[in-house]
Amino acid sequence: MNNHKTIVIDLEENEKCRTGQFNELEKSEVSSVLSVKNVSETNRIWNVRVLLADSTGGTDIEEEELIAGEIDAGSQWEHNYAVDIEAPLLVVREVFDTCSEVDTEDPHWAYAFGRANPVEIVLIVKNNSNGVIDNIIVNKTMPEELSQVMVQVSEKGSAEYDEGTKQVFWKDVQVNPGEEARLSITAVGEVEDSEMKSAGELVVSYRAEGQQRSSLDPDMTGLTEFLTGIETAETEPNCWEVTLECSNESDLMVRLDKAQIFLHPEEGGEKQLKVDEKPSFEMEPGQEWTTSFEVKSKSPPKCTQEVVYTPMRVIKKRVLGKIVKEPQPIPVYEIKYTKTFDPPEVSSFDKTPIEVNIDIENVGSASINEIVVEDHLPEDVMPPKKEHVTIWIAGEEYNGPFDLQMEPDNQDPETPHKLTFTIGGLKEIVGELEPGKSVRINYAVMAWKSRPEKEYPSPIHITANIVPPGHATEISSEEGKHEIGVVYKKRRISAKKAINKGAGAGEYSVLLVVENRGEVTVENVKVTDWIPSGFEFVSVEPPEEEPTLSQVEDGTNISWLWTRMNPGDKKKLRVNVRGEGEYERREPKVVSD
């Protein structure tokens, strides 16, 4: 090929694609322009026809031949067409991982409220064509909630982050057939509310020189300034040389495709084809081409010619692409909770069952897969058994698996306990906990002789997570927020004593009346009376209230122990003694827990 001008048939096919929030291809279309460019500075071309033959499949071109007509020097003729495609040459994928610190097969897709989310965005462009794709420019909009944006060094192209416009530019990327290029961006995501966020738009443009999406295979015919003529010269008497002369008068390259010379006999009759050539001769501007034959004739022979030529053309083609990815919505997972005791307070020194209700509401915009509740029970509280824990999810009683760890693993009310409830795998079991829905945990504890001078804090810590799990969002109770209240009920135990003469000499009947006049049950009530020296215990009424006797220096102590006396309970004991001397009175002693 020389450097002279040739007509250009240009195929520029623009593929525009839109991908969805999760990289799925939503729309692809190709709008193209076929143009014939007359690059001549001086010569027009005319009778131009673009020949497409049977290569129009997949396009909206219905004709096999397009009439371009006349094209002035320096001008061009255009024809628009569309092409059906299934996928773009370049495949773009964005992986937005909200928790890059936790390795999982699938990326994390939601922000944890109240945490610094270690975000990693990976942009991938893959060349699915058979040619090189270059001039790839990736423009990624970074969301407002991202800070500390760091663009990692890419093996291909160069990338930088503009803080002002919050844009990442990745440019000068070239990808060979079948290969891909990646860019990793890290940032910290922090959200101030739990409304749905956006991952930011992604726009990619590229150029695939020499490639096309259609199967068009165009050619052309046309005319330009071109001289043809026949010269007849007698070389010997009655012997003629007939020469066909062609001359390219344009500044374009012209290809001579056909040259025929016909001789018309003197005596009449059908013309005779004397020269029939298909030279495919490429003629530079000003270049000539000749062909000749000899013939004997008394008079100058009569000849005509048929010449076919066309301005030479080159085909240029390219695909220009643009892919716009719809921003991925990034929800936020956040929970709130309430914890209540029913009753909220208990009587001191009593045993009272308390219903504990913990309601955890998904107040975020992401569905939750796992909830872990750490509930702390103070001392003087008997913890529940797992089989008595009831759970509701979204208003429905939940009968699926859950885990309850209790530390220490006993029901001893004298030690504090930590209960850890894990309700996980919801997606597989009953479906994730959707925004606005709640989980309720209900169980009962037994307040066990709570003391009025003590405090019974019951703090709680709750975490929630998505699937795949990342950093959990968490919430803790404020200090002193949850306390089991203790209502002080006064303890009041009265002990009265009467000494009466018995039936016989030296016999006495001692009446003891012990009564719980307080507002609360008392336990381990020990009543001790004294029998002076010289007297001995004979019997007690009722007989089942058998006392414990112990000798002391000046007589005998006689005592009873009752494990519990409710308010209003009264004990009436008649102790019969016998002896000699004066029966001295001392007041009975009462002690209790």
Add this chain to the structure above:
Amino acid sequence: MSVLLNPGIWQEEAVTPPDTETKVIIATNEATDALGNATEVATHSKAWILGNEATIERVKEQGGKPWLLHVLRSEEPYEIPGLRVIPYSLKRDDPETGEPMENLGLYLELGKMRVAYLGDSKVRGPFGQFEVDIVIVPIGGDGVFPIKDAVGLCIDAKPKLGIPMRWVSNDQPKKFAKYLDQFAQGVSPLVMEEDQTVETHWAAGNEFRYELS
């Protein structure tokens, strides 16, 4: 031996049909929700009516036959073949005035079976210390035991069976059963529905068993 306990009238309706056959009726106090139609039942079945003085006086007012009445006194056993009863003076709130009034808690021995029947009691008295096989206890609150005190009694008395009565909402017996199951080791809660019967016995002399209809 058949003993009818507190054939009360609830919401102006007798709980016990007047033609109920029984040998002994015990009302733990004279209030209508305890005494109920005891006089009518006793007249029909010629049964004894047992109760404290106030209760017996109320029965007399209702036309009860004096020769079928017996006053129970606190801590004085009453015994007939197949039945031994020891009443204990406890308290309840008068359903009309709200003032405290006497309610008898009953310690019953029916053969080898020992039963604590708290009637309409608001206090437990000595019942937490008794060794009994069955505790029948009110749980409705409002003048009688609330759930928590009924559970506390069962925790301390450690019967084999804890049977609730006198509830005013359906979740009360469920809670009672849940709490017993959870906090009263060795005590089986038994919530009985209307017209259900439970049969208890000692198998081989030392194994407590019960069957609910």
